[in-house]
Amino acid sequence: MAGRRSRAVTISDVASLAGVSIATVSKALNGKDNVRADTRQRVLEAAEQLSFRPNALAKNLLTGQSRTVGLLTSDSAGRFGIPVLLGAENAFGAGEMAVMLCDARGDVIREQHHVRMLLSRRVDGLIVVGESTNPRPSISRDLPVPVVYAYGPSDDADDVSFVPDDVGGAMLAVRHLLATGRRRIAHVTGPTDYKAAIDRAEGVRRGLAEAGLEQAGETLFGAWSQRWGRQAAEMLLMAQPDLDAVFCGSDQIAAGFMETARERGRRLPADIAVIGYDNWEVLSAETRPLLTSVDPNLERLGHTAAQHLFAAIDGKVAPGIHTMPCRLVIRDSTAPPGPS
Amino acid sequence: MAGRRSRAVTISDVASLAGVSIATVSKALNGKDNVRADTRQRVLEAAEQLSFRPNALAKNLLTGQSRTVGLLTSDSAGRFGIPVLLGAENAFGAGEMAVMLCDARGDVIREQHHVRMLLSRRVDGLIVVGESTNPRPSISRDLPVPVVYAYGPSDDADDVSFVPDDVGGAMLAVRHLLATGRRRIAHVTGPTDYKAAIDRAEGVRRGLAEAGLEQAGETLFGAWSQRWGRQAAEMLLMAQPDLDAVFCGSDQIAAGFMETARERGRRLPADIAVIGYDNWEVLSAETRPLLTSVDPNLERLGHTAAQHLFAAIDGKVAPGIHTMPCRLVIRDSTAPPGPS
DNA sequence: AAATAGAACTAAAAGGTTTTCGGAAACGTA
């Protein structure tokens, strides 16, 4: 066990041991000029011997920058926050930046509390991760540091937001279905109070319009759950017996749909092709057949958000809502009907 | 947008505005004695007016404590790390503690890098979250701060580790199956190189031994996936036609098992009861019937780990591996066979 | 040998806060 509360070793300790001034130690350790090679060597050895680590607190106090950003999330489950965090950490990684993670659990009070705490620690910037793609109240007003919104955009057009291109993602899916010969395409998605559901439905409309086709029935709005997928399958298979493809608004819906479709004797993907959304490997890599899915590229989104936060810290701001392209991960559930 | 690089307001600004010394401001703001009520009021108003936030960097430099802990995780997906993080954040929350999250992605070099970075920032302690319950190399040697291991224990018995009680969790499951009248119980679980799989199998053995019963066939070790659950179901239903319960080592395995069992015409839970492990709501709340599952209580584990880290920071260490009890979440998949 | 240029090094200040200690004011008592 650790915990010896022995006073931490400081730059002066290194200086005494090496027999030089602290200024020289600082320069030697930071690779600055005007230090003789053998002196630098002596300092390095002394530092090594004492296992000296410069106190970042002191350095940061001096420079006024903490080399830290706050990541404020609301989705405790981490479904969307985590990939963004990973991307951000990746972008910062090499640069010795640290991420302080705070989960507000959808509570405004807690969020304000966290913001205050982060500000008093002098974070250099903030990334706010929404729990959905619905716009959320801005917190940037009167904050002394730049803020970047990821996944859920700010409702203030002057803020910088990065969101996945749900319309484009849905179009990718539809185009792929059309390219593999499907023509009677239905769409099952989540609740109407999710912008993601509305956007994806719009993408379907546009994708089909491009090809001069009609959607097979109205978009079915429900929930993001597997259960709704099963329920929608019952309805669709009954109402539209000649359906040859379904684009689902989430992998969960798709998993549910496929389960019921199989039970009802439809061959997948021969009779009906299925595409999901989110490319949540837990599901998409476990369905039968393996599920083709739209991947919103969240890790890249986080990466980009972090890079832009960097730029904003340096004063280069690019306000507005930036939509980030999705990509389609093609698996077995959309193989062409084929002769097999 | 924010980003005005106006010099941050300091305690001196407040002092000037209130017409007192900075010492008085400090005392007034921190609720110390020896400051007259009206003076304190004046200071508070001045601070409010300038929206002054004390610079935590300066305070921490002085006290030598950063009121920050590092959370080092290896499971990028966050499957286990996140609940632990939430629990830890909860435990710290009120106390103005902050969490710096670092993901090492299973890379030793990256881990060391992160540890160095955290130490130079003078974190008060470290929580290390393993990616499995297998013991992992200790990092506590020669670290100047206390370390607590969560989920994956340290291989050094002098360290403090908190792990879920997998043996006990499995016993809970078996006892529940026995209590609902099941007698021919099989066990399907993950790969043998996971301690979790071994432990749960051991729990099954003990649970059945308590009741003087034999396990229905050998434990089937495979993978943690749904696919393996389906495969195991094929084998089990063939080899042991009179099976009346299956305890699965993960919810994914259970979901796969149930899917195939249904396809093979078994009525669930009438013919066969099923229990999963992890209580991963994404799955357990979506299976048909809803899945009874052992919940390893990870959030509580994280909470406890954080509390003990606190204690360790204050010098109270309790070395050893502490196993934390699981709880059984009973849903429909284990309803008694009943007359219905 | 002296002068000079350049390299190598150091003293000191700065950054914002808390805390200690000494001093001043206010008040009561003799």
Added chain:
DNA sequence: TACGTTTCCGAAAACCTTTTAGTTCTATTT
């Protein structure tokens, strides 16, 4: 008035590092 006691306030030190401006050393040139 003189003195003691509280009560309140402020000056200054401490935390640890980086940077600036200045000082000392070394080597080269005259």
